Amino acid sequence: MSGQPNKVVMLVDNDVRRDSRVQKQARSMAERGWEVTLLGINRTEDVIPPWKVGDATVELVDYRPERIERAHLARSPRWRDPLAYRTGARANQLFGWCEAQARVLEDRRRSASGPGRVVLSARIAANRALASWRGFRRERTIEVRRKRHRMHGLVDRLSTAAWMKVLGTKSWNHLDPNIESWDEAFAPAIDRLRPDLIHANDFRMLFVAARATFRARAAGRDVKLVWDAHEFMPGVEHATAHPRWIPSLQQLEAEHAQYADAVLTVSDPIADLLQEHHGLPERPTIVLNTPIVQDPPPEAPSVRARCGLADEVPLIVYSGYVDPNRGVGVVIESLGHLPDLHVALVVGQPDSPVVLGLQERAAELGAAERLHILPYVPVEQIVPYLSSATLGVHSLIHMMNHEISLATKFYEYSQARLPIVGSDVRFMAETIRRTGQGEVFRVGDVDDFVRAVRAVLADRERYVAAYDQPGLLDAWTWEHQADAMHEVYRDLVGFDPAVIGATA
Incomplete structure (x- = not known):
């Protein structure tokens, strides 16, 4: 396929290893014939050589910028x-x-x-x-x-408002001059790879990708830009962030959204908000955060076996990032009310302050031995890994982006056929009630969480049976979402490497 427009560079502002969405993107597009390089960041002093995710190549660019002090400081x-x-x-x-x-x-x-x-x-x-x-x-x-x-x-407060009023979407660089460092880190690698299409994950990489397309087009190359919006930036809340951090990124996104040739996102509500807020000519394509499902499933460890528990012992699993916005504290508090219950937290950073704090609280409740901290597994093993638990929990607190999408873990629990006990954030609560796959509890309410868990434990098979609804799980597979991504790529570049590969 030499000379054909099939070179894709994917961008993400993390180290790739704990980001299942970008790993799945790279793997699945490479399987469909695209020549994929996934670029992430290396914040360490170590030299990290490239590696493979399926047939895609992963490279990390060094990102240790000199911090530029904000002018007001x-x-x-x-x-x-x-x-x-x-x-x-x-x-x-x-x-x-x-x-x-x-x-x-x-x-x-x-x-x-x-x-x-x-x-x-x-x-x-x-x-x-x-x-x-x-x-x-x-x-x-x-x-x-x-x-x-x-x-x-x-x-x-007046100076922040003044910058935004006078410069509008171009005020981001005055609010946070460190944003430029992202382009400085990624630009050499992108330009070296000479992609036909750049897939930018989230707002920082949208900026980096837009700069790269400007350079390429100035040099006479036609490069397409796909922006993958994982959340609705105007709805992001972060209590500990610098007060200018969120406004700067909101303005950054607003300025560069117009340069995307196609937009992907993770839910229908976010798609509607993005189109309205940024005046997008077309509604974003939905690519859900669903898991890879293989038949037969790959060999994988078992959360129950790693906890050392018999089949009859009730085991709640929580999988994913843990911070105060995830509301996991309510799960730990329930250990004081459910003496036979065990909890497994599948986390990427077991020594984070938040996880250590949850362990301390479990010890205070006399339940230290019933809280198990387990590691991540490769993306393709997640579903069978989780499937031995009794139920999955998703305990998000009320924040705008929590209300309007379903996270990866929701679909992973579903494909593992686990009943879900979820908080009453809007979109998740509506889905659970519509499908009957679990119970909903009030955010932060320990008593209501305990009620929901007891309801599932009392009649677990009824909730599991909800997954037998025709077509429910078929639509919640990554393979289905990857087909939608492939169509976006194909329509933009006017070339389908999967067809060429099949006829070669």
Whole structure:
């Protein structure tokens, strides 16, 4: 197929290993004849050689950017607090000098006697006073920076609004100058690969891909851009993020959405919102976060076996990323109400602070031995891996993007034929109630979660039988979604490598 437009570069802003969606994309498009290279990022000092996902190649680009301080953090603090130092580095330098001087003077006083010792004692006292004054000013400097980071002040809020009002969608670079570092990291690899189509996963990579297509088209090459929106950026909430982080990315996405030749997304509600918000000429194509389903299923470990549990022991499984927005705390609290229940958390980062905190809470409840922390498995093994559990839990809290899509784990539980106990975020609750595949509980309500679990345990086979509905599970396979992706690629480049390969 030399010379044919079948070279695809996929972009993602993570290390690929824990992102099942991009792995499935790369694998399935390579199976359909596209020459796929998946580019992710390497934040470590290690040299990581390329590897394969199916017939697709995975490469990681080094991403260790020099952080560019936001302009409002670099401003002089004189008007906000005249006693604060110009910078935190200067505050630390001056205070550190006092600490060093104290050690020197103390050493000299130990060996001094007579008038010399008196003089050194006076100098030590003066140095302590100076250190106290500089320490006070250092605390004022820290507090100024803390306030500026929170951006609660009138000047900070007005400056953010002013940038967005004056520059509109082009304000992102003033709100977060570090965004440019993503293009700097990816550009050399993309340009080297000379793709015919770039598949950008989410907002940062949309920006990177748009820049790459500008360069390619300026050089006379026709490159198509597919944007895969995993969530609705205007609805993203992140309590711990810098106040300008979300506005900057929202403006970044709004400016570059117009350059996408085709848009994919993960649910019908998000597709409608994206088309309306960005004025897209066509409704995005839906590519659900469904799992790979093989018949017969591949050999895989079993969550139950890894927990060391007999078949009759009730076992809840939660699979995926764990943070406060996932609401997993309610699952751990239920261990205090369901003495026979075991919980398996299948996580990629077992030593994260959140997971360690859940383990501590289980120990406080006297249930440490009933909480099991298990590792991820390869993408193609996920469904059989989970299938030995009694039920799957999805405990999201109320946030906009949680309300309007179904996460990968929902479909993985479904293909594993597990009853699902899900929180009452809108789209998931509607789906569970419509299919009858599980029970819905009120977000954060431990008693209601326990009620839902007991209902499933009391009549598990009734919920499992919901999966016998004709066509339900057939539509929730990755193979079905990959066909939709392949059609988008084919229509954009006017070439179908699967047909060429079949006739070669």
